[in-house]
Amino acid sequence: MRNRKSNADGLEVVFVTDICEVLQVERQTLYAWFRSGKYPFLRRIGGNRIGTTRGELKNFIEGKISKHK
Incomplete structure (x- = not known):
C-alpha cells in the first residue's frame, strides 16, 4: 500500500488506489x-479525496462493517 498518511486523529x-487494490x-x-x-x-x-482509515477497511474485509441498505 502506497498512499499512507495520518489524519489529525x-x-x-x-486512498482509492490502495482500496481498489485490496478489494x-x-x-x-x-x-x-x-x-x-x-x-x-x-x-x-x-477535501476532495475519497478514502477510509486502515482499521475501517480491515473491518469491512472481515465482515464487521457491512453496507447500509
Whole structure:
C-alpha cells in the first residue's frame, strides 16, 4: 500500500488506489459505492479525496462493517 498518511486523529488513511487494490475492484465501482452512500466507511478525506482509515477497511474485509441498505 502506497498512499499512507495520518489524519489529525493519528489514524492511518488509505486512498482509492490502495482500496481498489485490496478489494480487487475497479475505480469506477469504488466511486459508485461512494456515491450510493451504502458504504459509510468511504468518505471524503482532505477535501476532495475519497478514502477510509486502515482499521475501517480491515473491518469491512472481515465482515464487521457491512453496507447500509
